[in-house]
Amino acid sequence: MRQIRNFFNMLNRKNVILILGILITGCMLLIVIFAPHLEMYDPTKMSLEDKFIPPCREHWFGTDHMGRDILSRVIEGSRVSLTTAVAVVLVSAALGTGIGLVSGFFGGFMDMILMRLVDVLLAFPTIVFALAISTLLGTGQGNLIIAICCVQWVRYARIARGEAILLKNAEYIEAAKAIGCSNLQLLAKYFFPNVISKILIMVSLDIGSIILYCASLSFLGLGAQPPSPDWGVMISDGKNYMQYAPWMTLFPGLAIAVSALGFNMMGDGIRDLLDPRMREAVQSE
Amino acid sequence: MNYKGITKVLAAGLCIAMLAGCGDNKTTEPKTDTDVSRETGKEKVKDSASDEKVLRLAFPSTITSLDVMDGDGATMLKEVAGVIETLVNVDSNFELQPSLATEWERTGDKTWVFKLRDDVTFHDGTPFNAEAVKWCLDRSLKDNESLRQTTGIDTVEVIDDHTVQFAMTEATGELPEAFTNVGTAIVAKSSVNDAGEFVTAVGTGYFKQESFDVGSGTFTCVPYDGYYKDVKTNVTERKIVSIADASTRSLSAQNHEIDVATDVPFSDLETLKDADGIQVQQFNTARTYFYSYNVNKEYLKDANVRKALIYAINRDELVKDVLLGVGAVPEGIFIKDMPWANTEVDNYDYDAEKAKAMLEAAGYKDSDGDGILDKDGEKLSLNIVTGSRRPGNALIAQATQGYFESIGVEAAVEVLDGNAYNEVIENGSFDLCLNSAATGYVPSASYYLETYYHSKSSNGKNIGYSNPELDSLIEQCKAADRGEEKNELSRKAQAIAQEDAVVYTVADYGAVFVLSDAVENFSYSAAVHDFIVPNEVSLK
Numbered sequence: 001m002r003q004i005r006n007f008f009n010m011l012n013r014k015n016v017i018l019i020l021g022i023l024i025t026g027c028m029l030l031i032v033i034f035a036p037h038l039e040m041y042d043p044t045k046m047s048l049e050d051k052f053i054p055p056c057r058e059h060w061f062g063t064d065h066m067g068r069d070i071l072s073r074v075i076e077g078s079r080v081s082l083t084t085a086v087a088v089v090l091v092s093a094a095l096g097t098g099i100g101l102v103s104g105f106f107g108g109f110m111d112m113i114l115m116r117l118v119d120v121l122l123a124f125p126t127i128v129f130a131l132a133i134s135t136l137l138g139t140g141q142g143n144l145i146i147a148i149c150c151v152q153w154v155r156y157a158r159i160a161r162g163e164a165i166l167l168k169n170a171e172y173i174e175a176a177k178a179i180g181c182s183n184l185q186l187l188a189k190y191f192f193p194n195v196i197s198k199i200l201i202m203v204s205l206d207i208g209s210i211i212l213y214c215a216s217l218s219f220l221g222l223g224a225q226p227p228s229p230d231w232g233v234m235i236s237d238g239k240n241y242m243q244y245a246p247w248m249t250l251f252p253g254l255a256i257a258v259s260a261l262g263f264n265m266m267g268d269g270i271r272d273l274l275d276p277r278m279r280e281a282v283q284s285e
Numbered sequence: 286m287n288y289k290g291i292t293k294v295l296a297a298g299l300c301i302a303m304l305a306g307c308g309d310n311k312t313t314e315p316k317t318d319t320d321v322s323r324e325t326g327k328e329k330v331k332d333s334a335s336d337e338k339v340l341r342l343a344f345p346s347t348i349t350s351l352d353v354m355d356g357d358g359a360t361m362l363k364e365v366a367g368v369i370e371t372l373v374n375v376d377s378n379f380e381l382q383p384s385l386a387t388e389w390e391r392t393g394d395k396t397w398v399f400k401l402r403d404d405v406t407f408h409d410g411t412p413f414n415a416e417a418v419k420w421c422l423d424r425s426l427k428d429n430e431s432l433r434q435t436t437g438i439d440t441v442e443v444i445d446d447h448t449v450q451f452a453m454t455e456a457t458g459e460l461p462e463a464f465t466n467v468g469t470a471i472v473a474k475s476s477v478n479d480a481g482e483f484v485t486a487v488g489t490g491y492f493k494q495e496s497f498d499v500g501s502g503t504f505t506c507v508p509y510d511g512y513y514k515d516v517k518t519n520v521t522e523r524k525i526v527s528i529a530d531a532s533t534r535s536l537s538a539q540n541h542e543i544d545v546a547t548d549v550p551f552s553d554l555e556t557l558k559d560a561d562g563i564q565v566q567q568f569n570t571a572r573t574y575f576y577s578y579n580v581n582k583e584y585l586k587d588a589n590v591r592k593a594l595i596y597a598i599n600r601d602e603l604v605k606d607v608l609l610g611v612g613a614v615p616e617g618i619f620i621k622d623m624p625w626a627n628t629e630v631d632n633y634d635y636d637a638e639k640a641k642a643m644l645e646a647a648g649y650k651d652s653d654g655d656g657i658l659d660k661d662g663e664k665l666s667l668n669i670v671t672g673s674r675r676p677g678n679a680l681i682a683q684a685t686q687g688y689f690e691s692i693g694v695e696a697a698v699e700v701l702d703g704n705a706y707n708e709v710i711e712n713g714s715f716d717l718c719l720n721s722a723a724t725g726y727v728p729s730a731s732y733y734l735e736t737y738y739h740s741k742s743s744n745g746k747n748i749g750y751s752n753p754e755l756d757s758l759i760e761q762c763k764a765a766d767r768g769e770e771k772n773e774l775s776r777k778a779q780a781i782a783q784e785d786a787v788v789y790t791v792a793d794y795g796a797v798f799v800l801s802d803a804v805e806n807f808s809y810s811a812a813v814h815d816f817i818v819p820n821e822v823s824l825k
Contacts, residue, residue, distance in 0.1 A: 046687030048606040065607070066683060138705060221673060225699050226683050240531055240676070244552035 018269020024262025031078050041069035043076040044227045052245045062247040064237065066227070070247065073229035074255050080230045082259065084145060084223070085210040092149045093203050096156025101191050103157065104164025105183070115161065121154045127213060134222040141230075144223040148213055152206070156199060163195040197274050204267035208260040215256050231256050338824045339522045340804075343534045343546040345815070346674070347527045348502050351494075352483035353421075354429045359467040362486050364817040366506050366525055368408075369470040369488030372399060372418070373461045375728045377810040379571075379623055381461050381767075385413065385471060385489060389461050391766060395439075395453040397460045403447050404513045407473035408493035415443040421471045429468060435727060436463040458766040462729035467814060491516050491820040492523055502527025516820045518806075523818075531676055538563060538799035544824070545807065546799045547816045548676060551609040554797050564800050568809045569613050570816075571620050571725040572794035574677055575737070576685075577718050578787050581749035584665075585716065591786045592633055593643035594667075594717075597692045598685055599635040604792055607684045608677050612795035618724075618733070618779050620793055622811060625730035627776035630783040640692050651693055658693040666695040671719035672706040681791060682719050710747050718748075721794060725812045730775035731763040738782050750787045 031038065041059075050067035053059050061070035103114040121129070129151045137143040167173055173190055181189070217223045218232025226233055231252040238248030344361050353359045353369060362369045372386040386399045405413035419441045426433050426441075437457050442450045451460060463469065473487040486494050491514070492506035504525040508516075526543065528534045535549035541562060549565075557565045576595075578585045585591060600614050619626035649658040649665055658665040669685060671678040679700045686696040696717075701709060709715055724733040737744045739759050740751035755778055762774035782788065796816065800807060803825045810817050 046684065046690070048602055048684070048687075051606060065680070066687065135702075135705070138708075139699060139701065221700055221702065225697070226679065227686060227698065237679075240550035241552050242532055242550075243535075244550070244556045 015269060015273070017265045018273065021262055021264070021266030021269050024258065025266050028078060028082060028259050028262060031075055032082055035075050035079050038075050039069075039072035041072045043068060043072040043229045046227075052241070054245070055247055061251040062245065064234070064248050065241060065245070068227075070234075070251050073234060074231070074251050077229040077231045077234060077252065077255065078259070080141070080224055080228060081211060081214060081218075081232070081256070084141060084214050084230075085207055088145050088148045088152060088210050088214070089203050089207050091145065092152035093156050093199055093206075095149065096153035096158075097160045097192075097195060097199050099153065100157035100160025100162075101164050101187055101195065104161035105168065105187060105191060107165075107168075111161070114157070118154045118157055121151060122158075124151070126151050127216060130213060130217060131220070131222070134217055139222055139225060141224050141228075144214060144217055147217070147222075148210065152210070155206075156202060159198055159202060160195050163198060164191055167191055167194055201267070201271045201274055204263065204270045206267070208262075208264035208267065211256060211260045211263065337522065338520050339524055340520045340818075340822060340824060341524045341526065341542065341544045342818060343528045343537060343543045344502075344525050345529065345531075345534065345548045347529050348504065348525075349499060350483065351486045351497055351504075353468065353470050353472055353486070354425055354432070354483075356468065359470055360814050361504065361525060362488065363467045363470050363490075364813050364815060366490070366494075366504060366523055367492045367818065367820050368486050368490045368494055368506050369467075369472060370490050371467065371470050372401075372464040375462075375465045375725070375812045377808075377812055379725060379728045379812050381465070381728070385418075386461075386464070391458065391460075392450070394456040394764075397451045397453070398444065399449050399451070399464075401447040401449065402513065405489050406511050406513075407475075407489055408487045408509050408511075409473055409475045410511070411473055411475070413471065413473075413489055414446050415449045416446075417473060418449050418471055419443050420474055422469065424477070425468065432466075432468045435466060435732075436460065436469065456764040458764060458771065459727065459729040459731065462727050462732065462767075466727055489513075495522070517823075518821050519823045535799060538801070541801065543799075544801040544804050545818065547796055549797050549799050551611045551676065551797060553799065554609065554611060557799065562802050564802060566798045566800065567611055567795055568798060568816075569620070569793055569795045569811065570723070570813070571623065571811045572721060572723045573615065573618075573620075573790045574612075574675070574681055574719060574721050574792045574794060575788055575790045577720065577737070577744055577748045577750075578789075579713060579716050579718070579748045580787055581713055582716055584660075584663075587647055588786060589643050589647050590649075591789075593640045593647070593692075594689065594694065595633040595786060595789055596636045596640035596643065597688045597694070598791060599637075599688060600632075600791060601635065603681060603684055607680050608792065608795065610795075611797055612677065613793040615790045615793045617783060618790050620724065620811065623725070625772035625775040627779040627783075630780050632783075633786070633789075637688075637692055644692070644694075649693075656693060657695045664695060665693070666697075667716040668697050668699065668714070669717045669719065670699045670701060670706065670709050670715040672721075673700050673702050675721040675794070677792065677794070678719055678721060685717075685719075685791075713747065719791070720744075723814050726814060728812055729763075729767075730771050731759055731778075734759045734775065734778050734782065735763060738778075738788055744788070748787065750785075752781065752785055755781045755785070 045068065047067035050063050051065055053063040055062040059069050061074060063069055099114060103111045130147045133147040133150050134144060137147060176186055176190055214223060215232035218230045219236045224230035224233050226237065234252040235249050241248050342365055344365055346357050348358055348361055351358045351362060370385050372384060374382040374384040376382050385405060386401055389397060389399045392398050401415060407413055422441050426438055437453045437455055438451050439454045440452045444450050471489065476483055476485055476487045478484050491508060491512045493509040495505040495507050497504045506523050528537060531548055531550050534546040535553050537543040538546040539560060554565055554567055557563065578591050580586055604612050604614050616628040616632060617626060617630045621628050644658060648660045651658050669682050671682045673679065682698045686698050689696045710718060722737065726732065736742050738755060739745050740756050758774055758778040762771055762778060765771035765774060805823045805825060806821045808819055
């Protein structure tokens with residue numbers, strides 16, 4: 001009992017958000033892992049006599065225009081949508097951090113070229129630019145990941161470069177240089193650990209918006225293709241039956257909203273926890 | 286109360302206000318002064334507009350240009366706005382009717398002479414005559430390669446003020462048919478500015494252009510006083526709005542912002558049947574959904590494999606349950622209302638067992654037990670591509686995928702936008718492509734066959750389809766004059782094409798229309814490109 005009370009005492013406004021976020025994303029993760037065991041029906045199997053069944057006991061989320069169970073599709077879709085989002089974030093974070101560190105560390109001409117490129121890319125609205133690249137590359141999940149990575153890495157590069165420039169003149173870096181560390185060793189052992197916390201915060205904050213980007217592009221027909229149960233594709237499929245069978249768009253829409261919310265809350269919580277200025281505020285409440 | 290307290294109170298107040306706003310208006314208190322004044326304002330607008338009858342129409346794709354050489358622009362201007370006209374018209378029985386031309390005659394294998402009306406003026410007041418026809422067609426033919434191919438016109442020659450002679454590149458009996466095509470509509474010289482850019486559609490129709498806003502895709506036109514025929518309508522303006530999205534068109538019609546909307550979602554037929562102030566109608570046109578096999582692929586060269594895959598598709602169910610009854614199950618290639626349609630062909634009606642047996646006979650077995658048939662270690666796996674524009678494309682492709690799966694054939698579906706689709710088709714990275722085309726775009730017995738089945742057509746080239754016997758029949762049919770002999774040649778060609786089963790009609794196109802109850806005299810014609818709004822349409 002006492003432990004429970006202690007737990008609740010520990011909770012305050014800031015980390016409630018973090019815990020809720022972790023709970024939601026945790027549930028999502030479990031659904032992704034156990035998807036095949038949770039699905040009651042084959043998510044891609046067509047069965048026209050069962051089309052447009054409203055939510056009921058057999059089909060909790062109803063069925064779509066091809067008679068496929070929407071709950072099973074939403075569950076299977078979590079695999080498609082969330083793995084895409086995570087892949088995008090990891091690839092763009094790795095790429096951005098690498099380029100940013102190198103650019104900040106070496107400086108000079110290369111830094112100027114890379115940062116002007118970053119400036120140019122930042123000048124475009126993310127989704128519009130991703131849309132343009134996607135159109136160029138063609139449809140498909142792989143191309144969708146490439147398209148969003150192409151625009152997303154710049155944010156990480158900016159942060160990593162800023163940190164690298166700050167660190168470059170630190171005494172312990174000078175010391176490391178003096179004992180003969182190579183550039184690669186310096187980057188790996190001293191620079192990278194210093195930026196990783198900032199990058200982690202950004203990663204957790206970004207996943208939510210990446211889920212939305214992926215869904216938007218899939219909705220526009222540029223990402224996953226039918227009958228793949230991607231959430232964006234499902235909404236796009238259901239759009240024409242909005243008045244007739246609203247459950248076709250409602251449930252995938254909710255899935256997107258809840259997962260984006262979960263990741264955003266977790267991201268906020270982690271930022272508050274890791275950011276030293278915010279940490280004091282969190283602890284003092 | 287401290288600062289935080291005040292913020293909380295304010296926030297609570299705001300929440301309550303928002304919740305109150307969500308409530309049902311009918312149960313709220315008496316109307317405030319602003320409400321009343323707003324309503325009377327609306328009444329006033331209605332009063333002053335009572336003698337104005339504006340017919341508001343939704344056009345299903347975005348109009349970016351009014352140039353008659355632009356397919357969408359010309360279709361809108363002729364069929365929906367009634368601003369431009371062609372030399373010849375086609376009625377709903379696919380018979381030719383005089384329009385700007387009164388009569389025509391084939392004077393040689395490769396020459397035609399057309400007599401023009403002498404009482405027609407363009408909207409700018411200039412007379413419509415042979416010179417005007419020559420100028421307009423020369424311009425269109427020069428810059429529009431596909432029009433040159435469709436019509437086959439080599440040169441245009443003025444004989445006298447109201448007689449034009451056309452020399453053709455090959456023997457054709459179908460020039461009058463080609464002149465029903467929207468791309469051959471006649472506009473005045475003043476449509477084009479000094480720099481040669483098309484600026485205004487100056488045609489000869491009952492309506493003349495008033496304004497065009499490219500940004501919003503809104504086009505307005507008003508009756509032209511100098512029109513050569515008597516038209517009974519009370520419409521004082523037509524306003525055509527480009528709305529590319531089907532659901533948006535439907536909602537605009539339901540909100541009474543639009544009087545006629547076409548190609549709305551199929552489910553509207555069910556959802557809106559009891560809606561107030563609007564009526565929903567279904568209409569079948571001479572447009573088809575058809576599959577083309579890429580016979581460049583080795584395994585699809587086997588006619589039995591192609592036929593087996595067709596047997597797997599349940600077309601009755603497809604039309605009834607996937608297209609929700611909007612469309613028809615085809616009998617052969619053309620809709621049966623067309624005089625040259627051959628309905629006595631094998632349609633390969635749904636028979637999943639036969640499909641399986643045929644594939645087995647062709648050497649396909651599920652040797653590794655994964656549920657997918659294979660032969661020589663290669664899985665029977667197809668890539669179906671289709672465009673996104675027509676509402677049934679994605680649905681039919683997805684359903685086909687399901688049917689194939691049930692006989693052990695794997696299929697992937699790609700629904701692509703215009704350019705992406707063309708690219709895939711041109712580089713040949715597909716097994717099966719689903720298309721939709723108007724069989725009466727040129728209302729002749731040979732046009733559709735020549736465009737999609739002939740080895741020299743772009744479809745024929747893309748899929749590698751060539752049958753010399755079929756090609757020859759199509760060419761003979763094209764060269765023949767309109768009549769039973771021509772139709773018979775077409776029927777023979779259809780029989781061969783259907784036996785080859787390379788290009789295969791899977792469903793006839795249907796469209797759902799939402800019409801305001803105020804609309805009168807609206808009629809359908811299966812012969813038009815999309816839908817036609819007759820000049821006589823009136824408003825109650």
